[in-house]
Amino acid sequence: MRIGEKPEIARLPLFRDMDDAMRERVLSGSFLQVFPPQLTLFELGQNADFLHVLVDGLVELYVTGAGRDTTMKIVEPVTSFILAAVMTDLPYLMSARTLTSSRVLLVPAALMREVIHKDTALMQATMHELALAYRDMVRALTDMKQRQSAERLANHLLEYSAQRGNLWEFDLSGEKRLLASLLGMTPENLSRAFGTLKAHGVKVSGARVRVEDRAALTAFAHPNPVPADR
Amino acid sequence: MRIGEKPEIARLPLFRDMDDAMRERVLSGSFLQVFPPQLTLFELGQNADFLHVLVDGLVELYVTGAGRDTTMKIVEPVTSFILAAVMTDLPYLMSARTLTSSRVLLVPAALMREVIHKDTALMQATMHELALAYRDMVRALTDMKQRQSAERLANHLLEYSAQRGNLWEFDLSGEKRLLASLLGMTPENLSRAFGTLKAHGVKVSGARVRVEDRAALTAFAHPNPVPADR
DNA sequence: GCAATCGATTGATATTCGTCAATTGGATGG
DNA sequence: CCATCCAATTGACGAATATCAATCGATTGC
16 A cells, blocks of 8 residues: 555554554555446445455445335444454345445455454454444344434434534535435435424434524434444 | 352353453453343443343343334343443443343442453453444344234244244244234234234244244245345 | 133234335536 | 536425324233
C-alpha cells in the first residue's frame, strides 16, 4: 500500500495499540483499493479471504435469499467489517457492496489470523469490536421484534440525530428505499411511516428532516432504555 | 466453588486452553450457584457484574420494554452468556431468567477482565465465542426480516432437528408460548403456523413433533444457504 | 373421581403491512 | 426549455399478523 495512507490507518481503533513492527507487517501485506459505486465486494457464502476496513465512502451489508433481499447495516468510515467471519474462518453471512466510491483496506484473512495470535493489543481490539458489533445486532433484533414500522423509523431518526450532536434538522444520507430496507419495511410503507410521524413532531421534505418536537417523537418511539454504545 | 465441579468447568471451550494457574485463579474467585426456576438472574440496564456460564438447566434471555416483551435466546448448557457486556463493561442489553432449576457459574466481571489481559488463550476463546454469538444474531435478524412466521417455524424445526442428529421425531423443549416469543409471533399465530406446516410434512400433537417429509419442509422453509456454525 | 386451573387451540375481527397501479416531482440530458 | 427518467408518494386492495373471546384438553389438587 502507499505510504501516505498509513498514518490514517494506523490511527484506527483496531490497529492503534498494536506493536509497531506487527502493524507494519499487517499493513505491508494489505491492499488499499478504491472501488466505484455499486460494486459487489463479496457475497454471502464465500470464504472470508479478507478483512475489510472502510477508509472512505459508504458500504452496504445485505442479505439475499428467502424471497426478499434486506440490508443489514450501512457501514460508515472508519470501520472494519466482517471481523467475525475472518476470525472464525467461516463463510460470510452477508454480502457487501459499495454505495458510493469507496476506499477499502483489504487485509488477507490468513495474515490477520496469524498476527492476532502474536499481538495481544490487536486481539483485544478485535474482541472489543466484536463485542460492540454483537450488541449492535442485539439492538437491531429487538427493534425488529418489538416495534412496528413507524416506531422503528422514529427511533432511527432519534439515534441519527443523537449521532450528530442532537441536531434537530438534517439530511438523510442515502436513498429512502435503502433506509426502508434497513428498517425492514417497503419504500411505500416508509413514506406512510413518515406520514404518521407528522403528528409527532417530524417534518419531512425530500431528504431533509426536521424534528420539531423531540419530546413528542421520543414519547412515540418507545426508545431503548440502554443508550447506544457509540 | 466446590472441588467436584472444577474438571467439568475446566473442559468448557472458554476455559479449556487457559494456563492452569490462571484458570485456577478465575475459578477460585467464582461462585457456582443453583437457582430455582423462574428466577431473574439480572435485568437489562444493570451493570455487567458477572460473566454467567450455564452449567446445567435452561436460561432465557429476553428483552422488556417498548410495549411487548420478547425472548431473544434460549441458553442451553454448557454455554457462557452476556460475554459482550462483561468484556466492554457496558450495561446488559437483555435480562435473564432461569426456566428450570439451573446451576450457573458466576465469574466476577472485573476478575474476568483482569485475567483476560494476561492469558492469551482465554482472550482467544472469548473472541471466538463473541464471533459465534455475533453470527448467531445476524442469522436471527435476517430470519426475522425476510421470512414470515410459518417459514420461521419451519426453519426452526429443521435446525432443531439437525442439532440432534437429524432426528425426525422429537419433543419441543419448553412451553409453546416461549417458542412463539422466540420466533417473534404470538402463541395464537404459532398454533396457526403449525397448522400450515401440516401441508408440508409436519405432524404435531402436544409437544411431540414429527417431520414426515423433510424435503417438503425444506422447500417451504427457504433455509439459509450458509449452514449453522455449531 | 371431580373440580379447578392453565396453556393451547380455534374462530371472529381489527390492525399492520405488503403489493400493485397510478401519479407526482425533482433531476438529468439533449 | 422540454422531454425523459426514476425515485418517492399516494391510493386501493389483499395478505399476514395481532387481538379478543370462547373453547378445548391436559394436568393438578382435593
